[in-house]
Amino acid sequence: MPKAHPFHSPRTHGFVRVAAATPVVHIADPVANAEEHAALIRQAGEQGVDLIVFPELSLSGYAIDDLLMQEALLAEVERRIAELAEVADEAGVVAVIGAPLRNGDALYNCAVVLGSGAVLGVVPKAYLPNYREYYEKRWFAPAASRSEDLIVLNGETIDFAPGLIFEAANRPGFVFAAEICEDFWAPLPPSTRAALAGARILLNLSASNIVIGKADERAVLCASQSMRTQGAYVFTASGWGESTTDLAWDGQATIHELGARLAEGERFSLESHLTIADIDVERIGLDRLRNGTFADCARIEGEPATIVPFEAREDGRTDDLIRPLDRFPFVPDDPARLDHDCYEAFNIQVQGLMRRMKATNGERVVIGVSGGLDSTQALLVACRAFDRLKLPRGNILGFTLPGFATSEGTKSNAHALMKALGVSAHEIDIRPAATRMLNDIGHAFAMGEPVHDITFENVQAGLRTDYLFRLANQHDAFVLGTGDLSELALGWSTYGVGDHMSHYNVNGGVAKTLIRHLIRWVAAKEHAGEAAAVLNAILDTEISPELVPPGADGRIQSTEATVGPYALNDFFLFHVTRFGLKPSKVAYLAHQAWKDASAGHWPTATPDAERIAYDLPTIKAWLAKFLFRFFQTSQFKRSALPNGPKVVTGGSLSPRGDWRAPSDATARVWLDELEGNVPGE
Template sequence: MAIQTSDLPFLNPYRHGFVRVATCVPKVRLADPAANARSVLELVKQGQAQGVALMAFPELGLTGYSIDDLHHQDVLLDAVEEALAELARASNTLSPIFVVGAPLRDGPRLFNCAIAIGGGRVLGAIPKSFLPNYREFYEKRWFSSGAGVSDQTLTVAGHDIPFGSDLVFKVEGVQPFTFHAEICEDFWTPSPPSTAAALAGAEILLNLSASSVVIGKSETRRLLCASQSARCLAAYVYAAAGAGESSTDLAWDGHGDIWELGALLAQTERFAATANLAVADIDVARIRQERFRQGSFGDAAEAAQHYFRQARAGFEPPAGELALARPVERFPFTPSDPAKLRENCYEAYNIQVQGLARRIEASGLRKLVIGISGGLDSTQALIVAAKAMDQMGLPRANILGFTMPGFATSDRTKNNAHALMKAFGVTGQELDIRPAAKQMLADLGHPFAEGEPVYDVTFENVQAGLRTDYLFRLANHHGGLVVGTGDLSELALGWCTYGVGDHMSHYNPNSGAPKTLIQHLIRFVAHSGDVDAATAALLEDILGTEISPELVPGEKTQSTESFVGPYALQDFNLYYLSRFGMAPSKIAYLALNAWGDAAKGGWPANTPPASRVAYDLPTIKGWLELFLRRFFANQFKRSAVPNGPKIASGGALSPRGDWRMPSDAQADAWLAELQANVPG
């Protein structure tokens, strides 16, 4: 009886929508199909040991690409048939489906083919459509084009198999998927066959290649792989010929890549002297999500005039635990690659600046009003405001910064707020809200006004609300705009008081930036060279301050993350829920892979010191449950946010942007899925 998804353990990627693939580079023996078939089987056995479902081998790998006129020798072509028969027989006891390259005869024509094998049989063959006949290539000397060959069968190794350029392979089992194969030059044309195959439903696109190598060619291949996987909303698995090919006039680098939606997941060792393979888990479920999320893909599929047949096969994954074979960023909003992180911070910072500058220009006002707490969000908002004024040619003194200490404001944050306003040359003032807060609490009949230490939500929000009241009235008084400070993470969690400063403003440049990105934006400015050493040190001190609303007095600092969870985890949850629509169990699985053994291999350079921790599955599950409850319960706050630019690639939560949901939606189904499918 076939296993079901629920039969697989939690720590098995096939349970969560992944399919394991491999790109393979055997060492070929020229004009020796029997030896090459043995090399293929050795790699297939390695793939089976690693739980691989689908394996791609190079173009004409059973014969060698560079044998030239030997392709027309009957001895060679007969040996190819025998090798294919042996591969089919051997596949009866091997779980992976594998695709090899070989020449196949069809009457008076010879085709350069990708041949799929699995489950004890040859599943089908796809001929190469576009034959290069320029520079060092002259394939038309030996092969016929497969373009237009459709709805045909071919006898291979004594069996009739589906044959044609109209073929995709549908694999059934616990984690179904559909794949297609094209061959080398097909990929370099303006309209690759894989584009039509993707529109016909293929999620995994293979390329069997024998691309020779010259300086710079590998980068072109990667550009094409990345673009094809991104444009087709697919995975692209590329396998090129390597060791063993003739060195008469060319060289071969054995370039193998695995791409998904424009991102490189794995690659083989180039110029290896021996056979090698690279393995990665393709998120087929995510590919399907992206396809129906982007309606234009469905429109293109509807408009396509291509017909494809399906050749069917089956695959059952290993039933036990299996380590995930793909990288998972701990901070999906902030890449671990330092160069990419710098580029992202540069773009995010300038998106914020441009947005605020445009709003200043459109409003006709020339002053900004901003509350400065000495915390992360108001610091970044002030930095953006200063740069926007510079861009507009207005003096920074037109920024009216107010630090408004309350009952729990620490000396550290207040002093940092004053130092920050001075460092950036804004008009800084202090406005003590405590007298007004005491009066409002007395008017409300609150016990605190009588000297009782009652620190409830009313006590907290009186302070938060007064700060906002003052800012808006100060903006009226001075003819300015109130700059918001709340960030994307706070909006997701509802960690903002409705109608007050972290929720309401005239314009909020931080609204599209999650907390983990805000931290890096401040660090980006600190080390950009645009500020002096003293200001850089001040920004680092702010980054090192525990995140706190500072509303409740006491010896112990009021910690935000003790209430809403670590922002590192909650930003992770936000990214995968809102951007990819993933089930909670899958988010927990990915979080465990990112954070469960976080110290393994060291920490990426962009990891904040406070986030250099590991989380076990019960902890991940607990904070994810809280995230789901808060995310659903606080949509009403997100439905009334002020304007602000979309910044992060993970999306935004503005009701005018790319997130819409009713304020009274229920989280029950998501919570039930989490409880049912995540142990602990």
Template sequence: MHRAGEKIRIWREAHRPPLSAEEFGARYGAPEPWPSRTVYGWEAKGKIARPGVQKRLAELGVCQPADWLEPALGQVNTKDKRPMGATHRFYDIHTHGLVRVATATPLLRPADVAYNAQGILAQAREAAARQVDLVLYPELSLSAYAIDDLHLQGALLEAVEAQIAAICAATRDLATVLVIGAPLRRNGRVYNCALALCRGDVLGVVPKSFLPNYREYYEKRWFAHGRHSIGQTIALGGREVPFGTDLLFAHPVIPGFVFGIEICEDFWAPVPPSTRAALAGATVLLNLSASNITIGKADERHLLCRSQSSRAACAYVYSASGHGESTTDLAWDGQGMIYELGDLMAESARFDLVPELCVVDIDCQRILNDRQRMGTFNDGAEADGHPENRYRRIAFDHRPTPGDKGLIRPVRRFPFVPNRQDKLDEDCYEAFNIQVSGLIRRIEATQPKSLVIGISGGLDSTHALIVAAKACDALGLPRSTIRGYTMPGFATSEGTKSNAWRLMEAIGIT
């Protein structure tokens, strides 16, 4: 039950004498009285009122729109008698396979590695304070992207390695996994890399597979590609760290929390590396990007992220470079976005001058369930030779604080229809005609003498009647083919019964 229902009941019963649900609806309902069953639904069943009704109740001072989203104050866990939201593990999002992820747009200066490391740390601490499990930074976030041949300068590369060690030392007590970007040397080559850090350790390093070398890009001048980097290691901080495009990072306890990494241009490739990572088991795909902004490019990024999250049945997390990169040749907007199974879950502000975290809870268990239902996904893994056998899984345990963290996730009021307000008319047209078309085919197949429908005067039966009428029109049948019956019950009022008669007469049925 929500707070609004509780307030409605209290307000109604505060009258002298107390108002029944029917009296309350008749006295205050506008533009028409609210049926008693509707009021009862708000108070006892957690039903949500329409926006117009919410506005009316707010004008009366009964409850505010936000109250429809808040649990009732008196709601109690009857098993242990503690208020809802207590520290029982049931209330921990991780119990249900959800993880909190974020995109970060840190403070940055070109080639100022120490300054950039502090920007990374500042957002890491904020993310930890907000109980984020995984935070993604832009491409080359430690060195900056637009520094041209400085990528090859020994002093800069040494500073990068030193600051990676400093970041590890400073994050040893943070329960957040960081994925940052940096140029790294290996075997006489420089790679554009993503580093996964957890509690002071470098879990692994993933090099960029596809290097753009067209129009304003010339990355092949500086970097070697990592497409064939399989089963390798790289020396960092005095130890050998897994290095390659065959890395997945898996949590041993949280169901389905497995992430893979690709970098910027990789998901503009015809076959992105993230596709194979998803087939190998990654439920969360990360893209560190330094994609510069041009007119219309933000829509293209949305298209690619949405498509990949849908096609690969995963969550796709994207973080692009923002304010602070050099604008000598290019411009930047700091776009961050998070998609899950084709749905946009969160998006950052663009062109912001201050650091920003874009945070949302991703449902890894939902992703696993979707893959289990979709045989084509598993067929794809088999057709690709079972890539899970070729990937190295790096285990990590960031040891998050247990307990109720709340839920940072949009909850759709209508989860089974597209969530597109700008396309509402088109979606309604399509939904209506799907029903009409289906009924036409059924009439053609069964050749009935009549269509029988019960009319209550409510929304559902009205919609069904209109569908039936349109089907008859399309087939050239008289609307008198439809036989309408009222079915009065205990909750039927004179108003709804008269509405049913008027509706049948207006449509012209028998």
């Protein structure tokens, strides 16, 4: 069997597979608990897990009260730690388990880190709850009371301190730290300083009994801590088997990364189980790299930390990623979130336009209405803005400007839309003026030859813009732009014309894939009858600039046949600009997301025709074209963009906003990286 290419291994691309373990608890029985641990560690190893974390005091049980002070139990816990270190080594997993450990004449509530057949380090709990149902100070000493930073365990001297940083010497970015339950609820959790010291994965071994509403509190804390530390947060709480003398336990387990939930385990389960996800430690590093506040905080608030090196498993497993991966990063899968995002996006666009109109004392706008997606969305934004400003929609001056390739379908849709929305509708046939210009410059088309070159196309595009700007002068109005974020990324616009230049562009921060859903959302929320019908007709129209007449086969000029599917281009755009991922990783993620049309989730109302798959050679080919267009050929257009509001995260290409780059750069380094690391299969 041929050896798999490294490209297909998640580890090649900076992923660390973690598991939050929820074992069945055996009260005050380290032998039985160790058996549960061993079974879950072996299961984790079989599933390619790199790092597994267990609940607080998982070897002894948490709710055992004064039994924690018994010599027989404490001695058995230490023996089982040595046994589990060997199990973890055989499984190729780094395991973090909870145990009560003595150091000198004090007992500590500890996270014990096992790797390479030994105990790598021990982290004592910093904050001991002693309120309401908690009495931990009765049994444990806090970390701050220790007299030294070493502990002797089974004859070995080991690092013993809060804030230990465990770093894989052979896996860049695989750096983690652990805290225990109450530490997480403190105003300044130890994990915050651990993150500032370089830890990208933060673990919480928790017991955390359950009461109504507490699960939501934990989830909020996990999400916020992963966002605030720009890291990953793995939380696991005690479950079935813990003593219910006075409390109950739900075994909640969650994994978050940069504020987003990657995985959530089953609560109130009666079986031992794992909650697994792949954490992108490379992306975490890149996010911290581009965030100056994180670096400033680390410099001001950070403290020296002890680094504990270890060797992580390196086998080239090629199984699929275990994490949510959006095919459409600008369009959420969840219907409620999509509804919320559309609400926000639309109102951002509307308020942006309203503010510009108030600032200029404007009462009219001029807009070219083509019957396509972008001009439709801009027109819908204008209608809402005029309504909120209490201006008549008749002051929205819509113009359809048919050229040599304008289809009857798009033109009729444009007129129907303007009529249904109650805006001023006009038509100017640009063909006579275009013919005159082509004749003046001696173009072959004016001489009767079917030459449909770039000059032929741009004469039409340029004339449309000329008309709109002069109409704006004539009517004391300003030109409303229509070009979207995806087109700006690809340079799919003619310099200085309507999809590039305007007085204000409401669409410049909205990706093409989101515009489709925005139109659907507005149609459903605000329009019925004729308006809804024409909006849906526009959504069903193939994307085309309509600058070249149909060929002999009757096929129209297709935008996506030239620049690639917008679904892929928006995927590339998000990962390149939001996180700065290298092209091979973008290709890997795109393949994981798009290789199977039947798997995963699709945004609400995605037509069946769009539920397609892309193989790796197709992804690689379109990504190479995207990289060339984005980095080398189109920045000069973005350097001269009109004003317009930022709408989506990582979605501004304004030279005054998120993206600043030279106009004369080369795409060589990105193309070389793609070609050198992505197989051509």
